[in-house]
Amino acid sequence: MAQEKKISSKFIYFFGSFGGILFGYDIGVMTGALPFLKNDWNLTNASVIGWITSAVMFGAIFGGAFAGQLSDKYGRRKMILVSAVIFAIFSLLSMVSPENGSTYLIIIRMLLGLAVGAASALVPAYMSEMAPANARGSLSGLNQTMITLGMLLSYVMDFVLKDLPQAWGWRVMLGCAAIPAVILLAGVMKLPESPRFLINHGKPDEARKVLSYIRKDKSEIDSEMQSIRDTSKQESSAAKKTSWGTLFTGKYRYLVMAGVGVATFQQFQGANAIFYYIPLIIEDVTGKAADSALVWPVIQGVILVLGSLLYIAIAEKVKRRTLLLMGGTVMGLSFILPAILNAMIDNLNPFTTVVFLFIYVAFYSFTWAPLTWVIVGEMFPLAIRGRASGLASSMNWVGSWAVGLIFPIMTAAMSQEIVFAIFGVICLAGVLFVRYCVPETKGRTLEEIEEAGMNHSKNKD
Secondary structure, eight states: OGGGGGOOHHHHHHHHHTHHHHHHHHHHHHHHHHHHHHHHHTOOOHHHHHHHHHHHHHHHHHHHHHHHHHHHHHOHHHHHHHHHHHHHHHHHHHHTOOTTOHHHHHHHHHHHHHHHHHHHHHHHHHHHHHSOGGGHHHHHHHHHHHHHHHHHHHHHHHHHTTTSOHHHHHHHHHHTTHHHHHHHHHHHTTOOOOHHHHHHTTOHHHHHHHHHHHOSSHHHHHHHHHHHHHHHHHHHHHHHHOOGGGGGSTTTHHHHHHHHHHHHHHHHTSHHHHHHHHHHHHHHHHOSOGGGOTHHHHHHHHHHHHHHHHHHHHTTTSOHHHHHHHHHHHHHHHHHHHHHHHHHSTTOOTHHHHHHHHHHHHHHHHTHHHHHHHHHHHHSOGGGHHHHHHHHHHHHHHHHHHHHHHHHHHHHHSOHHHHHHHHHHHHHHHHHHHHHHOOOOTTOOHHHHHHHHHHHHHHHO
């Protein structure tokens, strides 16, 4: 433990959030790899293409669910280390897939998804337990920025490697995911465990030592240690009194439906259809080969990073509901208008659709993308927070997997404009859901939010 005395708070926050890079890289890497893989293996079956793309998200459903429980037993830091090792191993195994080994690649990517799902659950938990209360909002934005940087990194790597021989191009793209995993592994080896875990496992002296790295004065450390003890007792007591059925009782139902609903809508709105398939979308729109359209994902990645930075700048200045309503409306119209214009105008410039897709990405990047997890973090009362947050995360991954799986199947059966118009209707349905079913959480304490939920339930009864 001697070397931990030299660990700076910046080092802790950087590598604590670095898992977002892994998460983002694997979301984005198949975007560029898929056109090469399709050509190399002569893939034409839309279901197989959908499964190869979405297998990571399928595995993530289970990785996210198990990671929280295991980290409570073994520690946040250790489970992030395990995730990095799994990520590196299965990235390399996907690189050496046997020729035409679709089933092998699907299974390997499902196992890789365990690490992706774990990282998506562990990184925010670790960061929230390390960060001071007045910095949690901006550090939540840092995690989102890391995810978008990981996506941009994958898009840039895909673009740089696009001139490799076809049979090797997609393999190297997938295998390069092991590089950030190894960097994360090296960084996390030097990270301390979270103070909350240490206190919960009877190690207050170690917890105090860790807090001394990231807090300014002794009184702040004493206060936070007592707060952790009090909260831990409350959560332990609450866990014994609640069950899954408790989530849907009158007292909590409104807030659970609001938080889980926002997490579910975020994925079924179709964002991942663009993230996973943008080169194939460009190919369909312009007629140019998908493997020559890899500059478009890079542009998309830059928009995502800039959007995440914009969110950090405005997060505490604009109401949550206002951003969700505005973002969802523009996103819905960005999907629906190209279908209307194509129906009304002969020989419409094909890049019109592309422009609208990037407008969608821009508004998604600073509204629904980061705010979903802010809402989930603020919405649920202490007594049900663990189960409700787990349900919201699982439904989000189910949506991510479903969109990745069904998009190529839908576009094989109908035009892209119609498919996106369907997603546009879902976006507008999400706007109505927020308008009528989601309370404002900005600037309100958890107790005030819980009271609002109870009052809503009484008015309904």
